Amino acid sequence: MSQKNETPILILTVLITAGLIAGGFWWFNNKISFNFNQVTKPQPTNSNPDTTKPESSGNTFASVQNVPTGLFNYGGSTSWAPLRLTVDSAIQAARPEFRLRYVEPSSVTPGSGTGIHALIDGQLAFAQSSRPILDEELNRAKQRGFTLQQIPIAIDGLAVAVNPNLNISGLTVDQLRSIYTGQINNWSELGGPNIPIKTYSRRISDGGTVELFVQDILGGQAFSSNVEFVSTTTQALQKVAASPGGIYYASAPEVVPQCSIKPLPLGRRQGQYIPPYQEPFVLPSECPGKRNKLNIEAFQSGKYPITRNLFVVVKQNSQTEQQAGVAYANLLLTEQGQELISQAGFVKIR
Structure with missing residues (x-):
């Protein structure tokens, strides 16, 4: 074959080869690009999905x-009595290694003050209180070489009980003060019937409820000489039920569900009364088939005029007592603990 005939064939061969190379490069480039787009997207993994997430703490007693x-x-x-019955038994069932023993004082009436006193004196590992720690208690603890810590775990309110037949719509905090200091002595002075007011109270040395009442309601004034002092809330409620003009105050969960008395709405201003119970009011004739329940919303929002916190009081001495007190508070602050607190008639703090 002549050189003249070979030249077109050579050129054609070069062109075909170049076309094949260009086509192959185009295909390879697009194929690889597609695969990269697929594999660079992050893919979920199902291996141990919880290992990288911290476990939610504080849900149950077992999680503490x-x-x-x-x-x-x-x-x-004594305001803690419903909690000791409902919550502490559940703690014992869930954490049998953490054994709790309630100790009632032998020579004095049980209460917040006597409990804190026993804690400072080394008779208790921790104490339950319905009022804040007093300065004098802090000072006594410091003299013993340690400090005290109060951990709030629930919200409570003070409720006023009157005879169920007393026709009165409510009281202001100022009127309640005037009743217990002896400035008002007849229900007719408050728009009620002409019946002498018969006041009942536990003694101020008996616990945090009375101390709080004297401090926050009476403004530090003394009780009237007409006040009859009783030993327990049960005894007081029995007397109110039997006395047409009777009146008494105590922790709301101890008063609101009772059938023999009437919990009275309270207010900061006359006519603006907030009931400690959920409306509609359950009449004594419907009880015990139905019972009044706490007005939780009013306690949580502060609409109800007399509320307080319940505290676990812890001895900060870096010993087992401190560990026990903090653990007990942490158990109560779990979701399980707060739910049981609610079932006991108190208001969740969380």
Whole structure:
């Protein structure tokens, strides 16, 4: 074949080869690009999905850490009685290593003050209180070489009980003060019937409820000489039920559900009364089939005029007592603890 005939063939061969190379490069480039787009998207993994997430703490009694093992004495406020019955038994079932023993004082009436006193004196591992720690208690603790810590765990309110047949719509805080200081002595002075007011109270040495009442309601004034002092809330409510003009105050969960008395609405201003119970009011004739329940919303919002916190009082001495007190408070502050507190008639703080 002549050189003249070979030249077109050579040129054609070069062109075909170049076309094949260009086509192959185009295909390869697009193929690889597609695969990169697929694999660079992050893909979820199902291997141990919870290992990188911290476990939610504080949901149940079982989730609480640093709970000591042993038997721990505790005591204090009588307002805590429903909590000791409902919550503490559940704690014992869930954490059997954390054994709790309620100790009632032998020579004095149980209460917040006597419980804190026993804590300072080394008779209790921790105390239950229905009022804040007093300066004198802090000073006594410092003299013993340690400090005290109060941990709020629930909201409570003071409720006023009157005879169920007393026809009165409510009281202001000022009127309640005037009743217990002896400035008002007949229900007719408050728009009610012409019946002498018969006041009942526990003694100020009996617990935090009375101390709070004297401090916040009476403004530090003394009780009237007409006030009859009783030993327990049960005794007082029995007397109110039997006395047409009777009146008494106590922790709301101890008063509101009772069938034999009437919890009275209270207000900061006359005519603006907030009931401690959920409306509509359950009449005594409907009780015990139905019972009045706490006005939780009013307590939480502060609309109800007499509310307070309940505290676990802890001895800060870096010993087992401190660990036990903090653990007990942490148990009460779990979701499980707060729900049981609500079931006991108090208001969740969380």
